[in-house]
Amino acid sequence: MKLTYKSSDVRNASFEDESGQIMYWANTPRGVGSRTSKIVKAQPRSSPDQNLQGSVVGEVEWGFGHDKLRFNGGQEVRASDYMPSHRFMWRYRTFTAPDQGEYSWLLSDDKCELRSKDQRTIAVSHPPKKHLFSENELPYLEVLSGGDHIIDTIVFTFVFVDHVRKTKSGHYKAATRVFKPVGWTTFIDQNGVALYRTDMPWKKLLTTTIIYKEGAPNSSEKVTSDTTIGEIKWCFIRRKITINGEQMDVDKFLVPAKGKLTDVFKKRTFRGPDGTMYEWTVSKDLYSNELRIKDRDLLIAKLQQPKNIFKQKPTLEIYAEADPILDLLITTFAFVDMERKIQLGALKLPMM
Structure with missing residues (x-):
């Protein structure tokens, strides 16, 4: 058969x-x-x-x-x-x-x-x-x-x-997202379906990033409205992150590494809903982010820069092991990737 x-x-x-x-x-x-x-x-x-x-x-x-x-x-x-x-x-x-x-x-x-x-x-x-x-x-x-x-x-x-x-074998990714310009980013899977997007509203003076989960067709094949899954407030003294309606200091949820000031921003650890510890790391050249399950040293997401910036866009490769924390992954990525770009000097945010 x-x-x-x-x-x-x-x-x-x-x-x-x-x-x-x-x-x-x-x-x-x-x-x-x-x-x-x-x-x-x-x-x-x-x-x-x-x-x-x-x-x-x-x-x-x-x-x-x-x-x-x-x-x-x-x-x-x-x-x-x-x-x-x-x-x-x-x-x-x-x-x-x-x-x-x-x-x-x-x-x-x-x-x-x-x-x-x-x-x-x-x-x-x-x-x-x-x-x-x-x-x-x-x-x-x-x-x-x-x-x-x-x-x-x-x-x-x-x-x-x-x-x-x-x-x-690495042939399958749970999703591969394609980026638009920083701050107004749409995450699109390999089938061209928009799954998430981020926005920095002008009315909030570009000091807040809102992360949305795109509406999906329901049983009646109508598209449901977008859902806010996270929010980041970019303040000079104390930055805030909101997840599942709970607002926290960024450094308390995304715990930075200890050591030199230059090392603090290269590693951030957070705890998933089931207690699993995850760690975002920034590459030495500041051009990539990686997310791993900390105790297993298992790579579950990685930012890939294009070989030709004029013809291609960066992609965030997310492996199947990250499926249970997909919303949380996108929300934390919105922060660590912006932080990476600030370090790289490619972006300057207004400090409030």
Whole structure:
């Protein structure tokens, strides 16, 4: 069976067979905190006009290092227990299917391949292909005859391992934002969708940066209004940051490093909602910011400067591990990036 999907992220994709009929779909609501992907098997429709219905095959709850799998909405296990990687070989994931057979997903840079214990190929994903003189090919998951009886498990585990593959290999970013001029910045993902923006209103004498989350289509396909998720007051003596309606001194929330005055502005640490410590650092040349999970030294966001400033714009690469704190990441980035530019001498703010 050939299951074709159009989305670059299988966590939000419909899988269609050769006739164009939807066989499975995966849905992952966008939001802050733990995100859960639901994988659904479509029920046959008696007519094209009938609403599409289905039964839940499984769910993946994405967390910090402890992703969880739920089968048929019931039994819950850690992904690392059900599908352990072999030591440091994250590209090799083995699990036991409902038929009690042992199968292994092999993850390469551009595909996932499922093999049985005797090394027979059971399923393999194919990346999209572009052709100059013919129609481009969409990505698809090919399930061979040896996997028909466990196809639900194959699709369910594929959604998990393909996301792991893209995240670990660096091919997948949760989002890549494109910048407009400082102070009036729009963050646009790789699909061209505006997700966040910042503004420095004239009526506040350019001393306040407001961070908005762009309105998203709701169930009625109407765009909801923007939501204010943060605010920064640029005062000479005591700068303030507002998060979730709570105003704090910047230095108390984004704790600066101790040491020389020049070091103070190069590292700032903050605590996430779940207690995880994060650290923003500025590169030595003052041209980049990086955000890491402090105790794991795991890079989750990085500002990339363009090679050609006349043709390209800076991008903020945000990796999947940052999904649970996306709003907080954008708010703190608005501060540390402005601070970086002040150090660089590229921007001067009025001091009040």
